[in-house]
Amino acid sequence: ASPRGARFGGAPAAPVEPAAPRHSAxxxxxxxxxxxxxxxxxxxxxxxxxxxxxxxxxxxxxxxxxxxxxxxxxxxxxxxxxxxxxxxAFLPPARLAAAAGALAAAGRDGDCGQLLRQGVSRPAEEISDAVLALGEAGRAHEARALLSAFVQARTPEDAVLIAAPDPRRLVPQLIDAARAVSVARERDLVHALRVAGIVST
Known part of the structure; x- marks a missing residue:
């Protein structure tokens, strides 16, 4: 009989499980x-x-x-x-977030970014829901991309409406997104948040 075992190269090959398809038939x-x-x-x-x-x-x-x-x-x-x-881009917030996450996970960052940029025309309250859904799904990068697109395309007063549902979680993210755009955008946003009483003066 031939020597067996890993040191002789004669160990029986372990069965290889076929990779699960990414999509069903x-x-x-x-x-x-x-x-x-x-x-x-x-x-x-x-x-x-x-x-x-x-x-x-x-x-x-x-x-x-x-x-x-x-x-x-x-x-x-x-x-x-x-x-x-x-x-x-006009799907319900949770589905928008899920679609963006799926595209990002598949390496389609350009498509993900385009989807999020197109979504900024939605009501601010829906943007809040989408940002929170992305965060809960572990998609912080996509949440920030959505907020960044929003603060570039909409007014600081609109951005205040995003923060209102959950200031503790959303205000820091909004300010970070505005800071990434420009110092002036961050300053305008912070001023609007103060006027609205969401952050202290």
Missing amino acids: EDLRAAAEMVATLIRLRADGRTGEAHVVLCEAAGRPPEQFPLLAAELHRAGLGADWAELLWEA
């Missing part, structure tokens, strides 16, 4: 069908129906977003992915 099939439908609709000039398909896709589970991005880009439908991201 159903997810892959649904994404492929969506792409095929969009290609057909675009070829026929049926823009309105294509938009409906993208709106429906934006409502899919957030963890499917990286797959949808990959499939759309692979098919040369980058513009459709951009439209899907725009629709996703």
Whole structure:
């Protein structure tokens, strides 16, 4: 019999478990069908129906977003992915946060940032909810990106509305985000927070 054991190189190979697929077969099939439908609709000039398909896709589970991005880009439908991201920017706060987190986790930081920037047109209260949801999911970087986009695009008075639901948690994050933009932006935000009585004078 041949020598056995690791020192002789004769140890039986340990069984290798197949890597779990990142997406189910159903997810892959649904994404492929969506792409095929969009290609057909675009070829026929049926823009309105294509938009409906993208709106429906934006409502899919957030963890499917990286797959949808990959499939759309692979098919040369980058513009459709951009439209899907725009629709996703108006998802409920928790789902917006989950979609941003899924894209970031998949290494799609550019898409994550675009989604968050587009989300800043939402009411301030919804931004608060999204920031808190991101923080609770361990996505502090994405929470800061959302706040940074907000303080650049909206007024200091709007930013005060973000802080109101949970000043203890949100004020420090808001000030950090404003400081990262500019000293002037931080100063204006702190002044607005003081006027609103959220921070002491």
